[in-house]
Amino acid sequence: METRAHYVAVGAFVLALVFLGFTAVLWLAGTQFAVSYNHYDIFFKGAVTGLSKGAAVDYNGIPVGQVSEIEIDPNNVEQIRVTVEIKSSIVIKEDAAANVESNILSGVSYILITRGTQEAKVLEAHDSQRYPVIRARRSALASISARGPQLLEKLDDILDHVDDLLNDHNREVFAATLEHVEKFTGALSSHSDDIGQMVAAGKGALTSLDKLSTDVDNSFTMPDGVKDQLLAMLKGVAAASQNVGSASHQIDQALGEARPGIRTFSQHTVNDVDSLISETRQFVSGLSRLAAQLERDPTRLLFGDRREGYQPK
Numbered sequence: 001m002e003t004r005a006h007y008v009a010v011g012a013f014v015l016a017l018v019f020l021g022f023t024a025v026l027w028l029a030g031t032q033f034a035v036s037y038n039h040y041d042i043f044f045k046g047a048v049t050g051l052s053k054g055a056a057v058d059y060n061g062i063p064v065g066q067v068s069e070i071e072i073d074p075n076n077v078e079q080i081r082v083t084v085e086i087k088s089s090i091v092i093k094e095d096a097a098a099n100v101e102s103n104i105l106s107g108v109s110y111i112l113i114t115r116g117t118q119e120a121k122v123l124e125a126h127d128s129q130r131y132p133v134i135r136a137r138r139s140a141l142a143s144i145s146a147r148g149p150q151l152l153e154k155l156d157d158i159l160d161h162v163d164d165l166l167n168d169h170n171r172e173v174f175a176a177t178l179e180h181v182e183k184f185t186g187a188l189s190s191h192s193d194d195i196g197q198m199v200a201a202g203k204g205a206l207t208s209l210d211k212l213s214t215d216v217d218n219s220f221t222m223p224d225g226v227k228d229q230l231l232a233m234l235k236g237v238a239a240a241s242q243n244v245g246s247a248s249h250q251i252d253q254a255l256g257e258a259r260p261g262i263r264t265f266s267q268h269t270v271n272d273v274d275s276l277i278s279e280t281r282q283f284v285s286g287l288s289r290l291a292a293q294l295e296r297d298p299t300r301l302l303f304g305d306r307r308e309g310y311q312p313k
């Protein structure tokens with residue numbers, strides 16, 4: 001009886017564990033099915049090494065979904081189409097971008113979605129797209145890997161140039177230059193006292209220059225200094241310019257008042273002067289004729305003209 005009772009207890013315990021396990025599975029499945037997901041496509045140009053189905057999808061470092069499908073784009077063999085499923089509670093904006101990141105220690109890759117601003121529109125699928133397409137971009141490591149061959153080629157060119165630079169001739173020239181530098185430093189060390197005196201003299205000159213600048217500054221800023229004298233001079237020049245302006249105004253007024261008299265003088269007096277000059281010329285001409293007659297016959301002035309004309313009988 002005791003053995004049979006033990007078997008019953010063990011069987012009951014096993015049935016209870018099975019029931020609990022089944023209940024836990026149903027609970028977990030219900031929890032998973034209760035979360036809805038949105039699907040998005042990402043088209044990568046180039047390799048997606050380390051990325052596999054079920055890889056994590058992070059949004060700014062927070063897990064939000066997983067990779068559901070990876071395949072070559074049937075419309076463009078140069079692209080890899082990666083389909084991801086993201087929780088529907090996560091809003092993906094049009095300016096969001098996705099790239100493949102790799103864990104350096106484990107080598108496992110995952111999708112990292114970054115950017116996305118609050119002002120941007122919600123990402124939606126177009127007519128020719130089965131799912132909304134998240135813009136893809138290269139990660140820093142992928143960019144370095146893609147440019148690795150070019151960098152190595154440039155590094156090889158640089159090494160060739162360095163090798164050309166360090167040829168035998170240039171090494172000899174460099175050695176000679178070092179020898180000259182050594183001689184020059186030796187000469188400097190032998191004249192260290194003279195150099196010290198030059199430095200002291202230069203320091204004294206700088207001190208004198210500083211004092212001179214201070215004196216000039218003081219002479220400019222002190223009362224009745226250069227600044228005040230310049231201001232007084234400028235005020236005098238301004239007053240003189242005002243006086244000149246006033247004098248020119250008075251001259252203009254005087255000329256304005258004299259213009260009618262000048263106009264009358266030019267219209268009437270000049271004509272009278274012309275008549276006077278003409279009559280004076282006639283008078284001078286008569287005197288000239290009279291003088292000529294007196295020179296020929298001086299007695300004519302006293303006795304008149306004694307010549308008789310023809311008298312008919």
